Amino acid sequence: MSLFKERQYLRIRVDREADDSLWMKCKSCGELVFKRRVRENNNVCPNCGEYFFLTAQERIDSLVDPGSFENLTEPIVTDDPLGFADNQPYTQRLREAQEKTSLLDAIVIGRGTIQSLPVVLGVMDFRFIGGSMGSVMGEHICRAMEAAIAERRAFVLVSSSGGARIQEGMFSLLQMAKTVIVRRRLAEAGLPFISVMTYPTSGGVQASIASLGDILIAEKGALIGFAGRRVIQQTISQDLPEHFQTETFALERGQIDRVVRREELREELALALGFFVGAR
Amino acid sequence: MSLFKERQYLRIRVDREADDSLWMKCKSCGELVFKRRVRENNNVCPNCGEYFFLTAQERIDSLVDPGSFENLTEPIVTDDPLGFADNQPYTQRLREAQEKTSLLDAIVIGRGTIQSLPVVLGVMDFRFIGGSMGSVMGEHICRAMEAAIAERRAFVLVSSSGGARIQEGMFSLLQMAKTVIVRRRLAEAGLPFISVMTYPTSGGVQASIASLGDILIAEKGALIGFAGRRVIQQTISQDLPEHFQTETFALERGQIDRVVRREELREELALALGFFVGAR
């Protein structure tokens, strides 16, 4: 249910130093800002504070101790089990996403430390078909939790997903069940799961693994909800408040524990994780 | 928190055949009705359907198979641990209640069968200081659950209480904790607890044992809630809907499973209990 469009993001290409220019124009405030400074600032505009999109790798770099990350993302790709095609074959859409992101699917998992505290980390990448969850993402989330269990580490998942990957049909819907059933094992092993919700955490991802954290942390600017604004308005023509499904909306309604600015997230995770080290 | 006055009830003396008259006037519809018919009709007015008050013994008679009830209510009385007196000593209030009801406190417990299904039953008697829960009621409720555990019977509690017995101070408040901790044992033993809420199930009784049934059944005409209408209006001067804390209010808000007419309660309990016989 990929209802959130990439165009809602202010995309900046910061992944290649060789870009033709060292400067970029912020789409929010219009200022010309030095790309390097944006990057060093966690992709937050140094002028107006607007949050730009983070790739999975950028997010990982912003959270883990330098040099501590070991990528555990095995090179698996979806079988395209339905042989799906809309106006475009799914395989082609996949190839394009793979080329654009240098990823095989919409998540990167790995082990690392956050202020010396060991974690297994999963980070979704919204660029890859809206961060949607199909067979591969579901599998990686499960493997990440299994690694956490095997190594007695905490599990941290950073969600950025429009929901299930429609192109994999029921295989994609059932990833909700798959991740939930493995999440139980993590709980039975007494290991903590911290779920970080960013823009957007919605649909089948929000309605399964992302909501089942022991602690739920929303990044400022997050979108958290099941059905999108458009779906609700198209289905029942209901007026929705302006801050609908924002992190403030969620906090006021008791849906999350904390709201954190991007630049504080590393510190925040360390604080939370610190309580669990040596617990039990 | 005995906020519900007996005067809210339409009392009829039906416990003595020797009453001066065989007829009584219903305070709701004004009709003269034959007392014997009222009694046979579960103290429901045969003319207008108004529910009259049931004593604990009348309630028990209306529920269990004839001759099946064995009273397990040991003859214990409160110590009056605070030596409490308001305008009247607690001991005197107790004595009056005891004389009025022929009970030592506000509950009767016992074993019996309901359509041949074995239960341990506890029934509160509102006449006894508003059915309030002090040391003795708390103790009887616990003993009833312990009997249910010992005999592998279901537990049925029929509540009619304004809440904690103020005159026993913290001893009375702590009966909430006492009944809840024993209720856990009942659950651990895999035995069902059916909580029947009548007029009124409120205050400390509603906020502890009465709300923790596996199945919650409200009698038509019940009052279910924590803080009474008067307390709310005195504290925050809030307008309350007319059907506030009625069984309909509770049902609409998901607080109870079923609403049942008094004359159907025996059948209803048999239906519910039937599912649990032989379970586990």
Added chain:
Amino acid sequence: MSDERTLDLLETKIEELRQLNAVEGIDLSKEIAKLEEKLQHLRQKLYANLNDWERVKLARHPKRPYALDYLEMVFEGFYELRGDRVTGDDRALLAGLARLDGRPVVILAQQKGRTTEENKERFFGMPRPQGFRKARRAIELAGRFGFPLISLIDTPGAYPGLEAEEQNVGATIAESLQAMAGVRVPTVAVVIGEGGSGGALAIGLADCVLMLENAIFSVITPEGAASILWKDKDKAKDAAAALQLTADRLLGLGLVDGIVPEPLGGAHKDPIKTASALKDELARRLRELEATPAEERAARRYARYRTIGRFHVAPPSVPETPPEPRM
């Protein structure tokens, strides 16, 4: 499917002839028999090779038996347990106790409305957070007392709306899933009509998942998929085919365990026969599950869901850009 109405009309006509035959003493039995033969032939032709979109329409057919109809026909003495103990009682997702062949079970049932009035009450069969919380409560009850759990799935999906989001509908679905994942009793889910997305799956994480022959189970409605992927609402038919949401396709994909046959033309053509088939299948599956030791049942449930997904190790040539290097 406009042909269906023609055939229904023909059926009515045959019935009228039959009454004429009886009342007036005129012997039409030969003609009637011929007409019936013709009708049967036409029906077979019509229904034998339903395409996916026609199945979708059958699954949503307004005359199709709903959960309460099966509760009446398959089970005895449905004893409803209402309310989520928190904010309300959802009438689109019912819970309660009932008996199957005399044995107590816990039922979760998604219920659509037939009339406008009913649909207002039942939100067109779309459960709200109150419903998913009630489901969780019933699942826990089943676990506590060892009652097998049976889910009857029939919903377009969870109700989309402000109040639902305010009450965190996504989390209530997640928690219902979590309860189903952990409950230590045999669980069977049957899609009796529409299995719509997360709202359906919330009560569908079971040891055994069945579908009625003309039921559908999908990650999204064909209309939704058409609008999002094809950018064209009128492509719902194409989307229905692409999504592989019918019982036979899902059985083929190994995602469901069995199909309960329906009469020609759909369950509504003979609800009693459908119910009877459903009852037999439910009883058989429950017997199998109960014959399995609890530990093994738990292990199988785990393995079943843990292994769902289709992927392969990427050959070195795909993708053209290599994955991120280790850091």
Added chain:
Amino acid sequence: MSDERTLDLLETKIEELRQLNAVEGIDLSKEIAKLEEKLQHLRQKLYANLNDWERVKLARHPKRPYALDYLEMVFEGFYELRGDRVTGDDRALLAGLARLDGRPVVILAQQKGRTTEENKERFFGMPRPQGFRKARRAIELAGRFGFPLISLIDTPGAYPGLEAEEQNVGATIAESLQAMAGVRVPTVAVVIGEGGSGGALAIGLADCVLMLENAIFSVITPEGAASILWKDKDKAKDAAAALQLTADRLLGLGLVDGIVPEPLGGAHKDPIKTASALKDELARRLRELEATPAEERAARRYARYRTIGRFHVAPPSVPETPPEPRM
């Protein structure tokens, strides 16, 4: 208690003299010393024999340290966990993780407001269903990860209102109690100010229950009792005495396990000293509880609550009418 203000005024005057002494170089030290001696004497006289009603007023004193003050002074790094995951986040009942002497604990804390603004946010320290549901969630978290649980109780009672009743506040209290009854970690509750009825007890079913010296714990407010039993709101003072709601009386009745001393005049006279005493007592009690094997701790908690109540077997003469005969 009008005397308290006089003494506070005297204290202010002494402070002013002291400043004069320092700034002007005039030697008033002898006079100041005498005045201080006098003040100390008057304080002792005033506070030595507080009656129950004066304790009630101290327990509710607007300058009294509140839960967040102790969180600051007794614990390190309060990491708040907000929200009930259902409908809201109650600001009168807080939950979170913190450290006590470096060790992680789960905290439940009832928090009053000081300003009008704060009281609006915190509903005058009266928790709503959202708060009790959050408490339950935090208790379960403590149990899941083996964190000891510490409750700081300070509330006039649960918030009475339509929305609270609509969300079944009584049941949320019952479920919080049930969670506390079953959680398999050491639990300590401290009444730091007002322990008001079910709203306080909801987080007070602990292995060890402490009270600050001037805290109260009662089944009902003295005002409520006066109004209901004496039919006279002005009898609150009498009700306070009759209810036996002070720390020393409840210790005497065996209903609490210990009293944390406060400075003369109440905790607000020296919050740091009070906090220090509280910290020592909490640490000591937790050490004791953790030294006890989990099974034994559970058995003791059970025995503690199972045996609360005072009654005797009725002599044959009471009541005059014999109890109902067996049927």
